[in-house]
Amino acid sequence: MKTNIGVFFGGRSTEHEISVISASQAMHAINRDRYDVTPIYITKQGRWYTGEALLDVANYRNLPELLKKCTEVYMRPTYGDYNLYGTKKPLLGGNPMIAHLDVVIPVLHGSNGEDGIFEGVLDTIGIPYAGCNVLASANGMDKITMKMILGACGVPVVPYVWFTDKQWFAQRDALIEEIEKKIGYPVIVKPANLGSSVGIGRAADRQQLIAKVDEAEKYSTRLIVEHMVDNLKEINCSVLGDCDDYATSVCEEPIKSGEILSYQDKYMGGTKGAQGMQASQKRIPADLPEKVSDRIRYLAGETFRVLSCHGVSRVDVIMDQDNGEIYVNEINTIPGSLSFYLWEATGIPFDKLMDRLVALAIKRKREMERKTVSYDQNIFALSGGVKGGIKGGMKSR
Amino acid sequence: MSTTVIYIIYILTALMALVPFPAELKRDLMMLQQNSYRNERYMRWLRSSGDTTSVIRLMGIVVLLFLLTPMVPAVVSMPCAFLYCGCVTGRLLGAIYKKPLVWTNRAKRIYSVQIALALFAGVAVALPLSLGGAIYTVCHIITCVAIGLYLLSHSITMAANWLLKPVETHINNRYYNEAADMLRSMPDLKVIGVTGSYGKTSTKHYLHRILSEQFDTLMTPGSFNTPMGVIRTVREMMKPYNEVFIVEMGAKQVGDIKEICDLVHPQMGIVTAVGEQHLESFGSIENVQRTKFELVDALPSDGLAVVNNDFPMCASRPVSNVECIRYAVTDTDGARYVAEDIKYGADGTEFTVVDRENGMHLRLHTRLVGECNISNLIAAVIIALRLGMNGDKIAYAVEHIEQVEHRLNVKRTAGGITIIDDAYNSNPTGSKMAMDVLRQMTSGKRIVITPGMIELGDRQEELNYRLGTYIATAADIAIIVGRYNRQALTDGIASVEGGQCRVETADTFAEAQLMLGSIASSGDTVLYENDLPDTFK
Numbered sequence: 001m002k003t004n005i006g007v008f009f010g011g012r013s014t015e016h017e018i019s020v021i022s023a024s025q026a027m028h029a030i031n032r033d034r035y036d037v038t039p040i041y042i043t044k045q046g047r048w049y050t051g052e053a054l055l056d057v058a059n060y061r062n063l064p065e066l067l068k069k070c071t072e073v074y075m076r077p078t079y080g081d082y083n084l085y086g087t088k089k090p091l092l093g094g095n096p097m098i099a100h101l102d103v104v105i106p107v108l109h110g111s112n113g114e115d116g117i118f119e120g121v122l123d124t125i126g127i128p129y130a131g132c133n134v135l136a137s138a139n140g141m142d143k144i145t146m147k148m149i150l151g152a153c154g155v156p157v158v159p160y161v162w163f164t165d166k167q168w169f170a171q172r173d174a175l176i177e178e179i180e181k182k183i184g185y186p187v188i189v190k191p192a193n194l195g196s197s198v199g200i201g202r203a204a205d206r207q208q209l210i211a212k213v214d215e216a217e218k219y220s221t222r223l224i225v226e227h228m229v230d231n232l233k234e235i236n237c238s239v240l241g242d243c244d245d246y247a248t249s250v251c252e253e254p255i256k257s258g259e260i261l262s263y264q265d266k267y268m269g270g271t272k273g274a275q276g277m278q279a280s281q282k283r284i285p286a287d288l289p290e291k292v293s294d295r296i297r298y299l300a301g302e303t304f305r306v307l308s309c310h311g312v313s314r315v316d317v318i319m320d321q322d323n324g325e326i327y328v329n330e331i332n333t334i335p336g337s338l339s340f341y342l343w344e345a346t347g348i349p350f351d352k353l354m355d356r357l358v359a360l361a362i363k364r365k366r367e368m369e370r371k372t373v374s375y376d377q378n379i380f381a382l383s384g385g386v387k388g389g390i391k392g393g394m395k396s397r
Numbered sequence: 398m399s400t401t402v403i404y405i406i407y408i409l410t411a412l413m414a415l416v417p418f419p420a421e422l423k424r425d426l427m428m429l430q431q432n433s434y435r436n437e438r439y440m441r442w443l444r445s446s447g448d449t450t451s452v453i454r455l456m457g458i459v460v461l462l463f464l465l466t467p468m469v470p471a472v473v474s475m476p477c478a479f480l481y482c483g484c485v486t487g488r489l490l491g492a493i494y495k496k497p498l499v500w501t502n503r504a505k506r507i508y509s510v511q512i513a514l515a516l517f518a519g520v521a522v523a524l525p526l527s528l529g530g531a532i533y534t535v536c537h538i539i540t541c542v543a544i545g546l547y548l549l550s551h552s553i554t555m556a557a558n559w560l561l562k563p564v565e566t567h568i569n570n571r572y573y574n575e576a577a578d579m580l581r582s583m584p585d586l587k588v589i590g591v592t593g594s595y596g597k598t599s600t601k602h603y604l605h606r607i608l609s610e611q612f613d614t615l616m617t618p619g620s621f622n623t624p625m626g627v628i629r630t631v632r633e634m635m636k637p638y639n640e641v642f643i644v645e646m647g648a649k650q651v652g653d654i655k656e657i658c659d660l661v662h663p664q665m666g667i668v669t670a671v672g673e674q675h676l677e678s679f680g681s682i683e684n685v686q687r688t689k690f691e692l693v694d695a696l697p698s699d700g701l702a703v704v705n706n707d708f709p710m711c712a713s714r715p716v717s718n719v720e721c722i723r724y725a726v727t728d729t730d731g732a733r734y735v736a737e738d739i740k741y742g743a744d745g746t747e748f749t750v751v752d753r754e755n756g757m758h759l760r761l762h763t764r765l766v767g768e769c770n771i772s773n774l775i776a777a778v779i780i781a782l783r784l785g786m787n788g789d790k791i792a793y794a795v796e797h798i799e800q801v802e803h804r805l806n807v808k809r810t811a812g813g814i815t816i817i818d819d820a821y822n823s824n825p826t827g828s829k830m831a832m833d834v835l836r837q838m839t840s841g842k843r844i845v846i847t848p849g850m851i852e853l854g855d856r857q858e859e860l861n862y863r864l865g866t867y868i869a870t871a872a873d874i875a876i877i878v879g880r881y882n883r884q885a886l887t888d889g890i891a892s893v894e895g896g897q898c899r900v901e902t903a904d905t906f907a908e909a910q911l912m913l914g915s916i917a918s919s920g921d922t923v924l925y926e927n928d929l930p931d932t933f934k
Contacts, residue, residue: 001579001582001583001635001636001637002637004637004639005634101634102637102638103638358638362614362638364612366609366613370609370797
């Protein structure tokens with residue numbers, strides 16, 4: 001009997017392709033002596049497919065051909081039903097069961113996957129899964145709530161102003177005034193909920209600010225304008241575990257080509273294709289004094305803890321090289337390549353990282369099952385009397 | 398009477414006669430099911446219940462004789478048969494049973510064979526006789542045969558059960574092998590057996606809660622403590638990622654524990670007690686000891702046996718095949734793990750687990766009360782430590798162990814009255830333990846509400862009398878419910894010299910509850926000892 005891991009990837013997100021690469025790496029790293037793997041690919045339209053052909057990244061060049069080799073599937077939202085069912089009904093009987101999943105590892109980046117939406121589906125079904133739950137995913141994805149929580153918990157973040165697209169239309173001048181007063185140029189404009197640098201731009205004056213906000217507005221209704229650290233160094237650090245027991249990885253320093261680490265820098269790097277992500281230029285471990293890297297690792301851990309994260313995350317911090325200030329910039333709750341390269345450099349091989357994610361998923365499920373969710377008793381049917389009073393008291397769980 | 402009317406009566410009678418036997422076969426199957434599909438138990442039940450000689454069956458024989466006697470004209474006997482079959486049908490279809498038949502696959506198999514057997518026998522008798530006969534002759538024969546089948550239902554049921562025995566054995570073997578294969582495919586799984594005359598269920602629950610803090614732990618649920626129960630647990634609940642499997646092992650006769658061990662191959666085992674439970678089927682206390690220690694005998698040489706030395710029959714049994722850790726709460730000579738510095742309070746119990754060999758001290762607090770629970774917890778702690786858990790995790794888990802409902806469960810009411818709910822405990826050891834807990838409550842009046850204990854055979858009176866003597870020193874007021882054990886309990890209470898316990902009697906729990914309203918006030922403690930099933934009230 002082997003544990004069957006369902007790996008979900010793709011998805012309705014701007015980071016669809018990156019997710020395919022991350023998942024492919026993860027699925028190849030899983031120790032097949034201990035686990036079976038069922039790949040589940042979510043198309044950009046949101047349909048689910050499974051099949052062996054999904055394991056090879058080369059097959060994704062011709063998507064219609066690939067999907068022909070696969071079976072379209074779904075899961076029922078029924079609590080406790082961990083089966084994957086085919087959508088095509090045979091002549092007789094109901095939908096065929098394609099696979100039984102024991103644990104799910106979502107390797108979905110960006111919207112509809114990393115933001116808690118997909119995690120909500122998994123919680124509804126009740127299946128153990130790796131990574132952050134709905135709350136932590138949503139908070140980690142939204143740059144505004146994330147900064148609010150971090151700020152309230154004493155984790156340093158750069159000064160910021162946030163607003164909605166409607167507010168920008170109605171109160172633009174007031175907002176610009178607030179930004180100039182509170183932050184001052186240069187600023188950086190971001191949509192609140194997208195990862196991978198999409199829609200992000202730098203503005204050195206009022207005119208540029210207006211242009212960049214108009215650009216960012218295309219991607220999100222919620223927008224944030226932050227203080228831009230001019231002479232910055234970006235450092236990333238991965239955290240693995242749960243709130244009670246977590247570890248931090250060595251730090252990395254991504255090498256940037258423009259002012260902000262662009263989509264091209266991040267994922268396409270020098271080479272093209274499957275190896276692109278991990279091959280993008282970076283320095284591991286980052287060239288930092290021990291005291292600084294310790295401080296960054298501490299802040300990464302704190303970020304993970306106060307956001308109630310779970311599984312493997314990557315925290316990106318900004319260092320102001322002029323004054324040495326360190327700010328937490330963002331957290332990726334499902335980081336590209338699951339940050340395996342950082343863990344390898346820390347002494348945990350990729351297959352062990354996957355083991356750990358599965359174990360954490362099962363542990364959380366176990367802990368959740370201990371909490372009272374509903375009462376056995378039908379309160380409508382409760383009647384008084386001695387028996388009702390003594391034996392029929394409410395039972396937990 | 399016109400011929401048409403007679404025809405109609407005959408046909409209706411024959412049709413009506415076809416109803417009782419399938420309905421009766423279903424009822425018999427229900428009874429067989431409640432006797433665990435065991436023909437010998439089923440026969441014992443038939444004898445004790447008098448089902449074969451019930452009035453309705455005796456009437457059936459009379460009706461059948463009526464039908465078969467040539468002197469009685471069929472125009473008379475057939476309407477009699479019609480009325481009789483109508484009555485039987487009404488009775489069978491209208492009956493509501495406490496534990497109705499559960500249509501398991503096995504029940505469906507047996508019912509099919511029952512019906513097939515009945516039809517085969519019926520046709521074999523009726524067909525040759527009715528060939529070439531007139532319609533009313535055929536109707537007459539069908540009526541006779543159908544009533545005959547009704548009367549023979551017990552035999553048909555047992556025959557069907559007997560015929561299916563090889564099939565059932567085959568199916569069970571398949572389940573057994575599947576479960577064994579599944580266990581074999583998980584070489585890293587740690588299997589822990591828990592057995593003992595008392596305390597094994599509680600110990601299993603506590604061990605499960607503690608180990609779950611660190612390991613993915615599965616336990617056999619409820620009272621699934623037979624080989625079949627273990628097989629069902631493995632087949633239906635085992636997950637490939639389970640790390641620990643806790644198996645409660647129950648026994649009614651020598652060899653029962655070994656049978657379970659042969660299936661699950663435990664690496665560690667706890668023997669919580671050797672006592673006088675199920676003495677009649679074991680024959681002797683030595684046999685109980687031998688059976689409980691089958692678990693220890695089955696352990697591999699690198700395994701671990703954990704044995705409760707508070708029971709002399711455990712302490713006196715040497716263990717040489719495997720490392721053995723002995724623990725005790727009262728009889729601590731020769732025990733390695735003991736409890737020290739025990740403090741009972743309103744919010745539970747505090748104590749220190751001490752390893753006398755390496756000097757380890759672990760202070761624990763639990764909401765559980767009673768010495769037996771301290772003992773059960775020590776056993777679980779020994780296993781947890783051996784599996785590498787640290788003291789902090791163990792202490793956290795012990796703090797969060799839920800009280801098992803109705804087993805020495807302490808609650809506080811809004812009115813400041815402490816309620817000890819021991820409604821499900823009916824054995825002599827458990828009820829004594831409850832009295833020990835009550836005795837330690839010092840804040841106000843101590844009140845016990847109890848109907849005494851039942852199903853104790855010929856020691857019923859003696860053991861209830863003894864319970865009375867415990868009550869005398871533990872409670873200020875005893876409300877004795879019902880008449881079943883009233884005399885024995887009252888006598889027991891009265892027998893203690895200098896006892897201060899006042900005895901009240903009530904016919905029902907409702908009445909006792911009303912009395913309590915005028916007796917109890919804030920600061921008092923009320924112990925509900927052994928609520929009884931409906932049949933004994």
